[in-house]
Amino acid sequence: MPPTADDLTRVACCQIAPRVGELDANRAAGLGAAQAAAMTGAAIVVLPELSASGYVFRDIAEAKALAEPADGPTAAGWAILARQYGITIVGGICELGTNGVLYNTALVVDDSGVRTAYRKAHLWDAEKLVFTPGDAPPPVIETAGTSLALMICYDLEFPEWVRLPALAGAHLLCAPANWPSLPRPEGERPIEVVRAQAAAGTNRMFVAVCDRAGAERGVDWVGGSVIIDPDGWPLAGPDPGDHEITIVADCALPAAADKRISERNDVLTDRRPSLYAGVTREDRDD
Amino acid sequence: MPPTADDLTRVACCQIAPRVGELDANRAAGLGAAQAAAMTGAAIVVLPELSASGYVFRDIAEAKALAEPADGPTAAGWAILARQYGITIVGGICELGTNGVLYNTALVVDDSGVRTAYRKAHLWDAEKLVFTPGDAPPPVIETAGTSLALMICYDLEFPEWVRLPALAGAHLLCAPANWPSLPRPEGERPIEVVRAQAAAGTNRMFVAVCDRAGAERGVDWVGGSVIIDPDGWPLAGPDPGDHEITIVADCALPAAADKRISERNDVLTDRRPSLYAGVTREDRDD
Numbered sequence: 281m282p283p284t285a286d287d288l289t290r291v292a293c294c295q296i297a298p299r300v301g302e303l304d305a306n307r308a309a310g311l312g313a314a315q316a317a318a319m320t321g322a323a324i325v326v327l328p329e330l331s332a333s334g335y336v337f338r339d340i341a342e343a344k345a346l347a348e349p350a351d352g353p354t355a356a357g358w359a360i361l362a363r364q365y366g367i368t369i370v371g372g373i374c375e376l377g378t379n380g381v382l383y384n385t386a387l388v389v390d391d392s393g394v395r396t397a398y399r400k401a402h403l404w405d406a407e408k409l410v411f412t413p414g415d416a417p418p419p420v421i422e423t424a425g426t427s428l429a430l431m432i433c434y435d436l437e438f439p440e441w442v443r444l445p446a447l448a449g450a451h452l453l454c455a456p457a458n459w460p461s462l463p464r465p466e467g468e469r470p471i472e473v474v475r476a477q478a479a480a481g482t483n484r485m486f487v488a489v490c491d492r493a494g495a496e497r498g499v500d501w502v503g504g505s506v507i508i509d510p511d512g513w514p515l516a517g518p519d520p521g522d523h524e525i526t527i528v529a530d531c532a533l534p535a536a537a538d539k540r541i542s543e544r545n546d547v548l549t550d551r552r553p554s555l556y557a558g559v560t561r562e563d564r565d566d
Numbered sequence: 567m568p569p570t571a572d573d574l575t576r577v578a579c580c581q582i583a584p585r586v587g588e589l590d591a592n593r594a595a596g597l598g599a600a601q602a603a604a605m606t607g608a609a610i611v612v613l614p615e616l617s618a619s620g621y622v623f624r625d626i627a628e629a630k631a632l633a634e635p636a637d638g639p640t641a642a643g644w645a646i647l648a649r650q651y652g653i654t655i656v657g658g659i660c661e662l663g664t665n666g667v668l669y670n671t672a673l674v675v676d677d678s679g680v681r682t683a684y685r686k687a688h689l690w691d692a693e694k695l696v697f698t699p700g701d702a703p704p705p706v707i708e709t710a711g712t713s714l715a716l717m718i719c720y721d722l723e724f725p726e727w728v729r730l731p732a733l734a735g736a737h738l739l740c741a742p743a744n745w746p747s748l749p750r751p752e753g754e755r756p757i758e759v760v761r762a763q764a765a766a767g768t769n770r771m772f773v774a775v776c777d778r779a780g781a782e783r784g785v786d787w788v789g790g791s792v793i794i795d796p797d798g799w800p801l802a803g804p805d806p807g808d809h810e811i812t813i814v815a816d817c818a819l820p821a822a823a824d825k826r827i828s829e830r831n832d833v834l835t836d837r838r839p840s841l842y843a844g845v846t847r848e849d850r851d852d
Contacts, residue, residue, distance in 0.1 A: 402836055405828040417841065437768060437833070439725030440842040464799070471767055471798045478764030481757055482723060512757045513750070542691040547723070550688055555703065556726040 288530040289426060291452065291486070292317035293326045293505040293517070295525050297494025300334025303346060303353075307332050310371060311357055317526055318365035323424045327371030328492035329400075329433050329456040330384065336497040340382070343410045347376035350385060350397035358389040366391055368424040371490070372432060372456040375399065381412045386432050386456045390423045400432040401441065404460075417441075420448045426533045429485075433457040436489070437475055439482065446483035447548065451536035453479070455489045459502035461522065470504045473518050481512025484547050485536045493524045510536050574816040575712060577738065577772070578603035579612045579791040579803070581811050583780025586620025589632060589639075593618050596657060597643050603812055604651035609710045613657030614778035615686075615719050615742040616670065622783040626668070629696045633662035636671060636683035644675040652677055654710040657776070658718060658742040661685065667698045672718050672742045676709045686718040687727065690746075703727075706734045712819045715771075719743040722775070723761055725768065732769035733834065737822035739765070741775045745788035747808065756790045759804050767798025770833050771822045779810050796822050 294313035298306040310332065314325040329335070332354040333346035348354060350373070358369040368390040375385035375397065384400040384407055399414025400407075418431040418441065429445030429452070436442060436455050445453055459472045473489075480487040487508045492501050503522035507515045507529040515529035539546045580599035584592040596618065600611040615621070618640040619632035634640060636659070644655040654676040661671035661683065670686040670693055685700025686693075704717040704727065715731030715738070722728060722741050731739055745758045759775075766773040773794045778787050789808035793801045793815040801815035825832045 401838055401841060405830045408830050413838075415841065434831075434836075438837060438842075439764075439768060440729070440837070440839075443726070444842070468799060471763070474760055474798060475764045475767060477757070478725075478761045481761060482725060512760060513754060544691045544694050545720075550720075551724060551726070552687055552699075553726075555687060555701065556724075556730070 287532050287534055289324060289424060289533050290322045290528060290530050291324045291326070291488050291507055292322035292526055292528045293488055293490035293507060295491055295493050295503060295505040295527070296328060296331065297524050298328065298331055298334045298492060299494065300336050300496055301342070301346060302334065303332055306334060307354055307357055311361055313526055314361055314369055317528065318361070318367045320528065322367065322528060324368045324370065324428070324452070324454070326454045326488050326490035327369065327456060328490050329372035329386065329458045330374055331371045331456065333374035334496060335458045336499050337410055340410050343374055343382055344376065347374045347382055350375055350387060351394050355387055355389055355394050358387070359393050362389050363391045368428065370430065370454040370456065382410055383414060384411045384432060386430050388421060388423060388428060388430055395421050395423055396430065398430045398432070400435060402434045402438055404434040418445045420445045420450045427451045429453045431455050433459065436479055439479065442479045442483060446485055450485055451533045452486040452488060452531065455487065457489050457491045459491050459504055461500040461502050470502045470518060472502060473504050473506050476506060477508055477512040477514070480508040480510060482547065484510040484539045486510060486531050486533060493522050507531065573818050573820055575610060575710060575819050576608045576814060576816050577610045577612070577774050577793055578608035578812055578814045579774055579776035579793060581777055581779050581789060581791040581813070582614060582617065583810050584614065584617055584620045584778060585780065586622050586782055587628070587632060588620065589618055592620060593640055593643055597647055599812055600647055600655055603814065604647070604653045606814065608653060608814060610654045610656065610714070610738070610740070612740050612774050612776035613655065613742060614776050615658035615672065615744045616660055617657045617742065619660035620782060621744045622785050623696055626696050629660055629668055630662065633660045633668055636661055636673060637680050641673055641675055641680050644673070645679050648675050649677045654714065656716065656740040656742065668696055669700060670697045670718060672716050674707060674709060674714060674716055681707050681709055682716065684716045684718070686721060688720045688724055690720040704731045706731045706736045713737045715739045717741050719745065722765055725765065728765045728769060732771050736771055737819045738772040738774060738817065741773065743775050743777045745777045745790055747786040747788050756788045756804060758788060759790050759792050762792060763794055763798040763800070766794040766796060768833065770796040770825045770827070772796060772817050772819060779808050793817070
């Protein structure tokens with residue numbers, strides 16, 4: 281049965297251009313873009329990784345000066361907007377933990393406030409000098425009438441990590457990102473998008489990645505925000521080039537409950553986990 | 567340091583069009599294509615899944631009539647060619663096990679004979695009515711001066727399975743396939759190729775998939791043979807359309823030993839296997 285309008289959830293990724301250090305301006309940009317998306321009917325709005333602080337910190341001291349608790353000012357602003365429009369907002373902040381250490385964190389905020397705070401478990405490059413990696417699996421929460429999962433940027437490149445929320449029943453995986461731009465062959469889609477397509481198709485779940493725009497201290501970004509269906513096809517994005525844009529797709533999220541891909545195949549029950557044990561046994565965590 | 571000619575290994579995928587039931591003609595087609603590839607310098611030649619028997623069996627009795635032991639006539643022909651040209655041949659057969667059951671099997675044959683026989687562990691659709699799934703992990707063997715791993719078609723869509731040979735040190739993953747054709751949006755690459763690109767990039771290993779051509783009993787094929795580098799980019803293929811073709815790429819296979827992707831990142835050591843345990847604990851093998 282094809283989805284009806286009632287089954288469709290409008291998902292938006294607001295690819296803004298934060299500037300490192302400009303907390304107030306960045307928060308305002310995120311709120312402005314999220315509000316605009318809400319006014320056009322988006323029920324779930326995704327913002328980039330580290331959307332309030334910016335990304336390219338000079339050092340840990342600068343990052344610490346831009347950090348806030350999970351229920352700090354950024355979350356408070358999102359909560360007001362979420363209540364006003366009845367939407368769910370997903371996005372990243374630089375989190376100051378109660379223990380004084382920093383986490384690269386993403387929040388889900390809806391009309392009942394901060395629903396979850398997820399700490400990035402796989403850190404990219406110089407993030408390792410600033411952040412403590414999280415140890416908790418990607419959360420899956422009920423919001424906006426769906427089962428929404430959360431991870432951040434480089435996390436997506438570990439298929440074992442993506443599998444966890446799929447097994448836990450997520451229909452939509454939201455991933456705030458800051459994808460640094462890398463060279464690629466002429467005519468090719470960004471490889472990060474290719475991997476996100478595989479993540480969606482392999483698990484038959486929707487994936488919404490919100491990347492950022494705007495060069496920062498010599499780092500350019502892919503600008504590859506994309507919303508992908510359970511077959512692995514982009515419904516919206518990636519828009520060519522690195523610029524501010526909001527991409528929007530109407531997603532039949534309940535379709536992600538159906539993992540069948542042929543008369544006799546199902547991408548989750550076809551797994552043979554007892555044979556995969558080598559993956560966890562063969563090497564050690566570091 | 568860029569690779570020199572000495573570091574390059576020519577890999578060929580011979581996308582032939584087997585016809586179900588025509589064992590002699592199919593074996594001859596595989597040998598002919600492999601020989602032609604060897605004569606142009608290929609050191610590793612990959613043939614499709616079930617290359618000798620064809621794929622769309624009417625029933626298990628027909629499959630059984632087309633089955634052979636792992637060291638049967640198909641392997642014997644490949645071994646002669648492998649010795650003659652000093653090449654390694656990878657391809658699929660319908661295997662009759664010593665216990666009388668059937669396996670969807672791929673072989674690696676080089677100048678010392680049959681090096682390994684791998685039985686497909688993840689069966690596609692009606693294969694479940696014919697074949698017994700294998701229980702052994704993808705083998706990794708030293709041949710043609712490299713570490714070559716082997717799996718078959720749908721196996722590739724289980725990232726946990728692809729991870730095993732990467733962790734075991736494979737530089738090139740060869741995957742004989744019979745990819746049934748599915749609809750896809752205009753301008754999109756086949757999703758099977760997208761997933762193979764992700765498999766390569768996620769593990770920084772070369773991936774060579776040899777698909778088949780030629781409609782068989784109403785089933786069309788992607789014809790998506792592709793050779794992919796550790797960044798995830800196709801070096802050769804997929805050639806549009808479903809037809810017989812040999813694709814060739816000169817691959818700097820030792821580059822797959824280097825898993826670094828930034829000053830501080832390595833796709834294998836960045837894994838956090840102690841956190842992935844949920845994947846094997848949460849559900850049961852069936």
